[in-house]
Amino acid sequence: MSDAPFVARDRAWHPPALSPAYRTSVSRSPRHAPISFPQTLSETTGPVFGHDLPGPRDNDLIHNFAAPGAAAIGPRIIVHGRVTEETGRPVPGALLEVWQANAGGRYRHRKEGYIAPLDPNFGGCGRVITDADGAYHLRTVQPGAYPWPNGGNDWRPAHIHFSVFGSGFGQRLITQMYFEGDPLIWRCPILQAIPSEAAVKTLIATLDMRASVPMDCLAYRFDIVLRGRRQTLFENRMEGG
Amino acid sequence: MSGAADRPADLKESPSQTAGPYVHIGCLPNHAGLGGPWAEDLGARPFADDAPGTRVVVTGCLLDGTGTPLRDAMVEIWQADAAGRYAGGGAAGFARRASDAETGLWRLETIKPGAVPGPDGRIQAPHLTLWIVARGINLGLHTRMYFPDETAANAADPVLGRIEQTARARTLVAEARGDGVYHFDIHLQGEKETVFFDV
Ligand SMILES: [Fe+3]
Numbered sequence: 421m422s423d424a425p426f427v428a429r430d431r432a433w434h435p436p437a438l439s440p441a442y443r444t445s446v447s448r449s450p451r452h453a454p455i456s457f458p459q460t461l462s463e464t465t466g467p468v469f470g471h472d473l474p475g476p477r478d479n480d481l482i483h484n485f486a487a488p489g490a491a492a493i494g495p496r497i498i499v500h501g502r503v504t505e506e507t508g509r510p511v512p513g514a515l516l517e518v519w520q521a522n523a524g525g526r527y528r529h530r531k532e533g534y535i536a537p538l539d540p541n542f543g544g545c546g547r548v549i550t551d552a553d554g555a556y557h558l559r560t561v562q563p564g565a566y567p568w569p570n571g572g573n574d575w576r577p578a579h580i581h582f583s584v585f586g587s588g589f590g591q592r593l594i595t596q597m598y599f600e601g602d603p604l605i606w607r608c609p610i611l612q613a614i615p616s617e618a619a620v621k622t623l624i625a626t627l628d629m630r631a632s633v634p635m636d637c638l639a640y641r642f643d644i645v646l647r648g649r650r651q652t653l654f655e656n657r658m659e660g661g
Numbered sequence: 662m663s664g665a666a667d668r669p670a671d672l673k674e675s676p677s678q679t680a681g682p683y684v685h686i687g688c689l690p691n692h693a694g695l696g697g698p699w700a701e702d703l704g705a706r707p708f709a710d711d712a713p714g715t716r717v718v719v720t721g722c723l724l725d726g727t728g729t730p731l732r733d734a735m736v737e738i739w740q741a742d743a744a745g746r747y748a749g750g751g752a753a754g755f756a757r758r759a760s761d762a763e764t765g766l767w768r769l770e771t772i773k774p775g776a777v778p779g780p781d782g783r784i785q786a787p788h789l790t791l792w793i794v795a796r797g798i799n800l801g802l803h804t805r806m807y808f809p810d811e812t813a814a815n816a817a818d819p820v821l822g823r824i825e826q827t828a829r830a831r832t833l834v835a836e837a838r839g840d841g842v843y844h845f846d847i848h849l850q851g852e853k854e855t856v857f858f859d860v
Contacts (some may be wrong), residue, residue: 422801423823428859429674429859429860430673430674431787431800431859433673433674433675433676434674434676434677434799434800435677435678435799435800436799437798437799437800439692439799442679442797444796445679445797445798445799446726446797447725447726447727447729447849448726448731448795448796448797448798448849448850448851449797449798449799449849449850450802450850450854450855450857451850451854452829452854452856452857453859454803454857454858454859455823455824455856455857455859456823456859457819457820457823457856457858457860458780459689459860460777460778460779460780460785460819460820461741461747461777461778462739462777462785462788462790463790463803463860465719465739465748466710466739466746466755467702467704467739467748467751467752467753467754467755468750468751468752469752473703475698475699476697477698477837483690484697484698485695485697485698504672505672506672506673506674507671507672508670508671513762517687517688517703518686518687519683519686519687519688527683527686528686528695529682529683529685529686529693530694530762531682531691531762532683534852538821542696543686543690543695544686544695545686545687545690545695545697581678581681581683583684583685583687584675589739589790589792590860592737592792592801592802593674593675593677593801594677594679594680594684594794594801595675595676595677595678596678596680596681605669610678610679611678613674613799614678619673619676620676622673622675622676622849623675623676623678624839634843638715644675645672645673645674645675646674646675647674649677
């Protein structure tokens with residue numbers, strides 16, 4: 421495993437801390453500029469989770485909280501893709517943890533008050549570790565859109581939350597995956613806090629008929645990109661030679 | 662549209678999005694009361710019970726610009742062992758904590774990290790690295806916690822030394838509460854705003 425420093429993060433590509441249309445950010449955004457310093461082992465290393473961590477059904481949200489013989493209600497989908505660094509290099513062994521609302525738009529959480537019903541066979545979370553090629557796949561139900569207290573009538577587009585552990589703590593990332601064709605994407609203050617339309621589009625999973633299973637489920641493709649590491653001269657020569 | 666395999670190797674990092682109010686469902690499902698298939702949440706214990714070192718307790722709160730504790734946040738901790746080494750290919754030294762749903766407090770039992778090698782042969786004072794996510798935080802916040810009883814090491818620390826406004830460097834030093842207990846409040850805004858890093 422490389423301990424080479426990460427390439428500087430392009431903070432202008434990410435949503436700014438203070439995004440007033442997303443009201444909670446107003447009191448939770450630091451006002452000082454973050455301070456940079458040359459990365460140390462504290463940033464270039466990070467926890468590594470083994471392939472034995474996830475259980476056999478951890479990447480199957482249709483069944484991982486369901487009673488024996490039962491399944492979650494909703495449109496059945498596969499979500500798959502690859503995790504790479506900005507250099508295009510795959511990130512094997514990355515831990516992805518996901519969570520989402522059920523097909524009606526309701527989370528299984530004690531503070532959640534939306535009137536849509538809970539699904540007794542759906543927990544709404546799972547996890548998977550990327551293979552040697554950086555690839556992963558999950559099976560779940562398509563989450564519903566849900567209303568949230570922000571403006572007078574704000575609705576989150578259907579989304580799946582992704583937490584990603586790459587190969588160093590400085591790469592740590594949490595983001596959200598959206599679905600191609602959802603008109604709520606362009607009305608969401610959280611998503612619209614991202615400055616560029618090009619950046620927003622990288623969070624929209626595309627329908628992937630090739631990976632769908634006839635008479636079973638549709639598939640969506642969602643690739644994730646983590647910060648790259650600076651290559652040392654030695655590594656360049658290894659790859660170039 | 663081209664697939665990942667045939668895109669040029671000059672990609673942009675996936676943009677961050679807030680962890681939202683339900684991050685505990687995904688990252689701390691047992692804490693969230695889901696009663697799922699997992700015996701223990703990830704990061705429940707940063708070190709094995711028999712790991713060498715001085716046992717310490719770290720408590721803390723995250724406070725917003727109005728001084729209100731965050732009760733829906735998640736704090737991740739990454740630290741070296743007592744000898745100043747990071748886990749090589751393992752998860753020792755990693756911990757995850759939730760803000761308490763009533764008080765906003767989090768609490769970590771760990772071992773005090775040793776000094777860690779820094780850039781140019783310099784030594785970093787013992788510290789914890791913290792990463793904070795919550796509703797209303799668009800990009801996870803990196804910060805560090807240093808120990809108040811390491812005055813000389815802190816004075817020589819290369820990262821603390823980067824902070825030009827020395828009064829702000831004090832926001833990274835925990836408060837000693839005796840018996841190995843340290844308290845570390847993180848202020849997201851205001852006069853006592855904690856120093857956050859662009860690592
Ligand atoms: Fe959500």
